[in-house]
Amino acid sequence: MSQKIINTDDLAFLLYELLDIERFTQFPRYEDHSRDTFDAAIELALKVASETFAPHNHACDEDEPRFENGKVVIRPEVAEALKVLRDTGLMAASQDYERGGMQLPAAVSQTCIGLIKGANVSTQAYAGLTIAACNLIMAHGTDEQKQRYAEPMMAGRFFGTMCLTEPHAGSSLGDIKSRAVPQDDGTYRISGNKIFISAGDHELSDNIIHLVLAKLPDAPPGAKGISLFIVPKFLVNDDGSLGERNDVTLAGLIHKMGYRGTTSTMLNFGEKGGAVGYLVGEPHNGLAGMFHMMNEARLGVGLGSVMLGYTGYLHALEYARERSQGRPLKERDPATPMIPIIEHADVRRMLMAQKAFVEGGLALCLYTATLIDEKKHADDPAVREEAAGLNDLLTPIVKSWPSQFCLEANSLAIQVHGGYGYTREYPVEQFYRDNRLNPIHEGTHGIQGQDLLGRKVAMQGGKHYQVLLGRIRSTLDACAAIAELEDGAQRLTADLETLEEITEVLQALRKTDPERALANAYLYMECFGHVLVGWLWLRQAQVALEALQNGGERPESFYRGKLHACDYFLRYELPKPMALASVLRDADRTTLDMPAECF
Amino acid sequence: MSQKIINTDDLAFLLYELLDIERFTQFPRYEDHSRDTFDAAIELALKVASETFAPHNHACDEDEPRFENGKVVIRPEVAEALKVLRDTGLMAASQDYERGGMQLPAAVSQTCIGLIKGANVSTQAYAGLTIAACNLIMAHGTDEQKQRYAEPMMAGRFFGTMCLTEPHAGSSLGDIKSRAVPQDDGTYRISGNKIFISAGDHELSDNIIHLVLAKLPDAPPGAKGISLFIVPKFLVNDDGSLGERNDVTLAGLIHKMGYRGTTSTMLNFGEKGGAVGYLVGEPHNGLAGMFHMMNEARLGVGLGSVMLGYTGYLHALEYARERSQGRPLKERDPATPMIPIIEHADVRRMLMAQKAFVEGGLALCLYTATLIDEKKHADDPAVREEAAGLNDLLTPIVKSWPSQFCLEANSLAIQVHGGYGYTREYPVEQFYRDNRLNPIHEGTHGIQGQDLLGRKVAMQGGKHYQVLLGRIRSTLDACAAIAELEDGAQRLTADLETLEEITEVLQALRKTDPERALANAYLYMECFGHVLVGWLWLRQAQVALEALQNGGERPESFYRGKLHACDYFLRYELPKPMALASVLRDADRTTLDMPAECF
Structure with a gap:
């Protein structure tokens, strides 16, 4: 964890214990792969991220690109880092072998690119945009276009x-x-x-x-x-x-x-x-083409948000362990030594919130990446279809949820640092500024809320939505029978029922009064997102508990941390958006009724 | 409103209709004053803010002070603006006539300084710190210190x-x-x-x-x-x-x-x-001296947060009125003209949230300023004592609430601007960055929460807290009998009762297990702050309704806007922190129980 980009225990837990991505090696496309080749790619990406991308992150913030003599002048470290990335082949991590790619599952290629984002989201963007544009040409271009434009992009010669x-x-x-x-x-x-x-x-x-x-x-x-x-x-x-x-x-x-x-x-x-x-x-038909790849682009935004939040969290955690300030409340003697601030309940609350947001957000992004793998490459057409539908449904949330809550994590990372966090001598303020873009580009929160409530939930008669409900309920049923998880399952069950009720009301209203039904679509998305992430936290707790009981690959403290963070999320975070359930259930007209001249 | 620092209708409404500051002219100290002299000072401050402070706000952000040859080099506009401010006499707005001051009530002098903060918080800080340091010497220094150091500070010769x-x-x-x-x-x-x-x-x-x-x-x-x-x-x-x-x-x-x-x-x-x-x-005894003036310093932080939020809101409002994008949901014909974005429900929601936060925050700050006037200069010792106690009680909230929610307003102002809001070519991103300091300095949220729950609520056997409850209940009783306000009064009554219940539980627990009682002090402060601001919104609605019924000085649309914004705050914002009532009631141990090694 020394490079403060990722907790490698957490990453391995999510990929292998929670999501079991080793199963993808049974897909014909990935049959040459193994956990070792996945790990090798991830380790390579983490090395490049730490050694090549992270070191100039601050410098490029302070010394941004300039417009000189009609050209854009960019610090030399950017070209050097992108050359290293290109030479690793990671820009083509998900592409076919025959085009020079690594043919890795999306869950792995997204992890790799996510690590680079966490190290330096700005330099990564040149590569990320290239991969996105390349994928679009690969999906919709002619063979000649693929060869002439996309292949040099995979190789990193064209951006x-x-x-x-x-x-x-x-x-x-x-x-x-x-x-x-x-x-x-x-x-x-x-x-x-x-x-x-x-x-x-x-x-x-x-x-x-x-x-x-x-x-x-x-x-x-x-x-x-x-x-x-x-x-x-x-x-x-x-x-x-x-x-x-x-x-x-x-x-x-x-x-x-x-x-x-x-x-x-x-x-x-x-x-x-x-x-x-x-x-x-x-x-x-250009917009359809563009939107075909939006699922991945929006996942990219969400993943970038998560990784900025994640690195901020790890910086705050280290600071909280090393910085001494104040004493326990019950200690009246000012001559006793100060304690590390992680011992203060309010600092711990801020760290738990960050942990809940960034680890929950990463689970969400990687889960979505597995849907991409399943929808494209699963043998069973039913699995492919279900994954494609779920991927469509989750896209607006995967884009928005992290860009809201992992931005909040970045703000909390500043707060943990106190005055130091507000200075440019510490990196957390840059993460916060960088992350503030993510709620805007690739469609604002407002646009995503409309997409979710106005389109995705209702698609194919609500089929994808029902599939998701089924998966959540299955976890809830299992956890309700486990003493340690029963309380959490009860909390989430209640909120899931509320979400279902709201969905029913608003979907019915959408047919007669769409403006009113969609007026609070953003708030609906907040509820939906929290229920979804709450589910992924309960799943993590379930897996962690099994590991504690049966022995797992990681330290016991790691698994216990997952149980605590799940508790925190369900008790402290889940209730907040759900508090507006009545606004949604009543299809509250407050914002519609405010005349523009009354502001 | 063209300078986009304040809505002057709102300011006059708060000062004269809600808070009736004309009554201060009956205090002997202010007997030479009238609404005209108050307004003259405010107009002067607004003119200086708009014409002298606002114009270089962006330049000083892009070209910050430099350390050269052992000296600090600052753009020349800063010295020029501070000279203008000094020449107006506003730096000594609240000081005695005999020391060259204007002897204005705090409600007016804080308004004046608030307008300067809204225009350019960074340049204002040189003056604001000088006023604060001067006040400290005036309160605790010897006569010789007052004359030698404080008087040249009032005159703006010393900072x-x-x-x-x-x-x-x-x-x-x-x-x-x-x-x-x-x-x-x-x-x-x-x-x-x-x-x-x-x-x-x-x-x-x-x-x-x-x-x-x-x-x-x-x-x-x-x-x-x-x-x-x-x-x-x-x-x-x-x-x-x-x-x-x-x-x-x-x-x-x-x-x-x-x-x-x-x-x-x-x-x-x-x-x-x-x-x-x-x-x-x-x-x-230096800390006692320093804390003696903390009430005003913390009000200063809160007021600065409000004014940054306020100017951001006015910029977003103008943008939302002028920027066209998209069409009504029911409009299927793409050949029809686009509509101003203020017509979209989600944009209106973001504007209402900003209005609720910044106008509610300004009401909170100015209400607190009237307590300073009352505690210092009211004839009746009982009034003075009650005001002093309330001022003590409210200080942590006045410092924290605006620095949390008016920062959120700044984020929403960016969001309303879309991609433009993220650029430094528009001012809203600077307001957001400037405002991010306010949750940190003069005591973080965590410190303020402990002050509120661990000290202020319990002071003198809870006397000040009971005084506040009495004032809130009196408004609730009055509003419960008014058809238009009954619903709002019911909502706030329920949450006030919850707050009382939580307070009782936590105050009792504080005696036996202070660590547990105070573990969620920050969340307690959020609830308290929202109930308090909810009360000030209901008061505003009550006053606005009277003006609508009996004729007021301001346009009908202004008063109707107050009613809508009150509705918004009570329906959409008040429930959020209250959603954690059970965490507080149960004195939830989740953050205490998380071992440091489990992060």
Whole structure:
């Protein structure tokens, strides 16, 4: 734990004891793998994270990318770290062997990338965006596009971006104005202005492959008229060599509160007549393509939040063990030595909250990653279908829950440090600033709440939702019969029943008065998320208790910590969002009824 | 509202309709004053805040003070703004006429300083610390000290600091190591290292008066052995002219997440043999002196939090009115125009939360300020005593509640802005970073919770607590009989009863098992704070309803907004901390029982 990125006991517990990812070696795709190869990849990622990514995390925050002579100047450690990452092959961890990948399960590849995120989320972003863009081309591109653009991305020679947002259109993507005009040669000329394009320009890679949303001249209005294009910074010749500079101009850099090492740009396409673009997938169907990969992108945001929260927690824990301050309440003699602050109940409360949030959040992210593996590669079509449905259902929560509660963990990490935590001489304030982006990008909390309550819960007549309820109930039934877990099971059972009742009310109301039904969708998502994470905590407690009784690979104190943290989450955290059950049950109109002029 | 520091309707409502501060003109001390003179001071402060302090707020964040050639270099706008403030006389707003002050009630002087805080909390801090240090000398110094040090501070020629914290002793002040050795001439030689000294060195004023905690050679151990000293940067001659440089050395600057315009320093006293210091008050009684003024200092922190939240709210409100994005849920035609985001229920929820927090927080701070006026200057000794007791009781909440919930308001202001809110091109991210200091300095949440539950509630057999309950119950009785307020009164009544029950349980337990009774003191404070602010919201609703029925000075929409915001607070916010009532009632041991090795 010395590198303070992850508790390796916890990671192994989640992957092997809770989620049993060794079972994936029975999937034909992963048959060459074993726990050893999984661990080797994870150890490699942790080594790269600790030795190459973490050391310049602070420097890139203090010395952010600059716009000089039309170019983006970035500290040299970034290029060096990305070269190391590329050389490990980890950028293609989940890709096929035949394309040079490691063909690792998502649970392992996400773990690897998560460790890098925890060490330096800003430098990681260049690689993360590249992997995401590459995956999109792999899913929707032609063979020629895969070969020409995606393969150099897997190899880390080309980097990628996602160009969605425009100055007037963020959440409302259907309103983008960028245009794509078809040419006789089958290419398109793209023009328009994009904003908040992370990694939009730099000198870190030979080329940058922009994935750009734009509209064709005959596009229907709204989201159903969006098409997706590959727009490379440098055109790529048939032999893979670089051709001329495309008509993509860096209009300026955006300066952020955190995540400062990742350059955020404004890009102008077609200032000189039109950037050359290549259609990906069907015309007007670009958003569907983009959303196809959103499940993974949103998992990526959630995982990044968790890992920022996790490293903050480990820093706070070390500080709380080493920093002495004050005395026990019953000690009246000021001449006695001060005690480590971890001995104070309020500090312990803040550490338990962090532990509950970050370990619970990591369980959520890795559980979701196993669904990706199952939906893609399980033998049984029923397993695949169920996993795909659950993955769809959980996506808005996996994106939002960690970005809310692991951000809160980062705030608590500052609080544990006291005045020192507020200074830039300690790293926890940077984690907090970095993490504050996560509730915003890839869809705000508000958007995710609407997605969950307005779409996902009702999909296929509520089928995926029912599958999840079934899994939770099965844990509750098992735990109700175990003395040590009975209390926790009772608490969660009550809240699960409340959630079911609320869901029923709101789903019925959605048909007649969707505005009212969805007015508090965000609060609904908070309840749902806490019940879900509460379940994953109860599952962890169940597994930990078995290990305590039958002997486990890890120290007894580790397993006992899981039982305590489960207790903490169910007693201290679960009740908070559930306190608004009546607001949801009544489909409270307070926010709808407030006239805009009354603010 | 164009300057986005305050809603002037709200301010006037709170001061004159809710708190009726015109009644203070009947106090002999304020008999020369009238609503006109109050308003004139407030308007002056708002003008200075808007025109002189706000414009360089962002610049000082981006270009923080630097340590160059042993001196602190600060942007010139800071000195200019402080000169303007000094010239207005507002630095002595609450001081006696005979010392050159304006002799304004605390409710007015705090309002004035609050407006400056909302415009630029970092530049204000130089003045705020000076006022606080000056007040301490006025309360505990000799006449000669008042004349030699405090009067030039009121005039803004000298600035002040509070030197409490040392690298190893923050919350645990009894463990400071700084030493003071008495000299034959009645002065002392001070030596030691202090850290986190805001405004500890600069060239903004002719002199800096450090108020330093140190221990005499014969000091008893712990907090009962702390003495308080005046240690000027330059010695002051009998005629008020400056003498030689004292032995106070700037050891370095601390770089912070926010509040960057206020230089935070490490100071070494006595590197060259001992800094000349002058004892303030009795030996070994320095902490009592310091705490005497803590009520006002902690109100200052709370007020600063409120004003940062308030300006963030007004920025978010303007953005939400001007920014168009998306369409109503029922609108299926993407060719229709987009709507302002204030029309979306989730954005309205975030604005209502901000309104409830910042207007509720301002009501709390100004209510507390009226207690300061009453305790000092009311004719009736019973009124003075009751106000003093209430002020003591409320201090930990006034410090903590705003610094928690108005920080949350700042986070919501970012969220309303979406991606733009995360950039430094918009001001809301700075407000959030600036405000993150407030839960830490002047005593963390943990310290305040212990003060409330472990001391204040029980003081004088719970007398002050009972006075507060009486005031709340009287509002509840009145509102229960008003149709429009009955529902709110019922909600608050239930939670007040819960709070009373919890208080009884924990106060009884405190006698036998203080560690367990106080383990969740922070959560107790959350409940107490929400009941208190809930009461102030119900009071506001009561006053607004009367104005709607009988005609008020402000627009009808303003008063209706108060009713809506009260509803929001009682329905959406009050239940959250109360959800942990059972944790408190059971004196839950979860955090106590977690062994340190299980993390």
